[in-house]
Amino acid sequence: MLFKDDYKHKGLRKSLINTLKAKGITNEIVLYAMESVPRHYFFDDALLHHAYEDKAFPIGNGQTISQPYTVARQSELLDIKEGMKVLEIGTGSGYQAAILSQMKVRLFTIETVEPLYKKAKADLHRLGYNVRCYLGDGSLGLKRYAPFDRILLTAAAPKIPDMLFEQLKDGGLLVAPVGDKKTQTMVRVKKHGHERITEKHGLFAFVPLTGKEGWKN
Numbered sequence: 001m002l003f004k005d006d007y008k009h010k011g012l013r014k015s016l017i018n019t020l021k022a023k024g025i026t027n028e029i030v031l032y033a034m035e036s037v038p039r040h041y042f043f044d045d046a047l048l049h050h051a052y053e054d055k056a057f058p059i060g061n062g063q064t065i066s067q068p069y070t071v072a073r074q075s076e077l078l079d080i081k082e083g084m085k086v087l088e089i090g091t092g093s094g095y096q097a098a099i100l101s102q103m104k105v106r107l108f109t110i111e112t113v114e115p116l117y118k119k120a121k122a123d124l125h126r127l128g129y130n131v132r133c134y135l136g137d138g139s140l141g142l143k144r145y146a147p148f149d150r151i152l153l154t155a156a157a158p159k160i161p162d163m164l165f166e167q168l169k170d171g172g173l174l175v176a177p178v179g180d181k182k183t184q185t186m187v188r189v190k191k192h193g194h195e196r197i198t199e200k201h202g203l204f205a206f207v208p209l210t211g212k213e214g215w216k217n
C-alpha cells in the first residue's frame with residue numbers, strides 16, 4: 001500500500017491528542033510521539049477511517065491494535081529516557097513499537113504470531129523506524145539481549161513472568177496488564193535488588209498472553 005499522511009490525517013491526530021489530554025495523559029514526550037506517528041499506516045485499508053478514534057481494532061489473526069489511550073498510558077508509565085534499552089512483548093501491528101521508537105529508545109519487540117511479526121517488521125522498516133523485531137515466545141523475554149531498562153507487556157498475563165523480571169536491570173521498570181482473560185490491572189513493577197515494588201494503575205482489557213508463562217488455552 002502507498003502511504004499518504006496529509007493535512008486531514010494530521011488534523012485527526014491533533015484532535016486525538018486533545019482526547020488523550022482530556023483523559024489525563026500529560027507526558028509531553030508521549031504526546032509528541034502520538035502526534036508524530038501516523039496510526040493509519042498500521043491499519044487495514046478497510047478500517048482506515050477509524051484510525052484516529054480512541055478505540056482498539058482488529059489486525060487479523062484474532063489480535064488487535066491497542067486503543068491509543070492504552071498505548072499512551074503504558075508509554076507514560078514506562079517513564080522513558082532517551083537511549084534506554086526497552087523490550088516490548090506483543091508487537092501486534094507495530095504501532096506501540098513505532099511510538100516507543102519515536103521516543104528515541106533502543107527497542108526490541110517480540111511477537112509469537114508469524115504473519116503479524118512479518119507484517120509489523122516490514123511496516124516498521126518501510127516507515128524508517130529502527131526497531132529490532134523477533135519471532136518467538138515473549139513470555140520468556142529475550143535473554144540474549146538482557147538486561148533491559150524497561151519491559152512492556154502488551155498482552156494480558158496471569159502473573160508477571162519470573163523470566164521477565166530477571167531480565168530487568170536493577171532500578172528498571174516493568175509495565176504489564178495482569179489479571180484474568182477479560183479484565184486486567186495495569187501493574188508497574190520496579191526492580192530494587194531482588195525486591196519488587198508494585199503499583200497499580202487502573203483496569204484495562206488486553207488479548208491474552210500465550211506461551212510458556214501465559215494462558216494455556
Ligand code: SAH
Binds near residue numbers: 064116209211
Ligand atoms: N502492541 C500491539 C498490541 C498487540 S495485541 C500494537 O501496538 O498493535 C497483543 C499481541 O501480543 C498480539 O499480537 C499477540 O499475538 C501477542 N502475543 C501474545 N502472546 C505472546 C507471546 N507469548 N509472545 C509474543 N507475543 C505474544
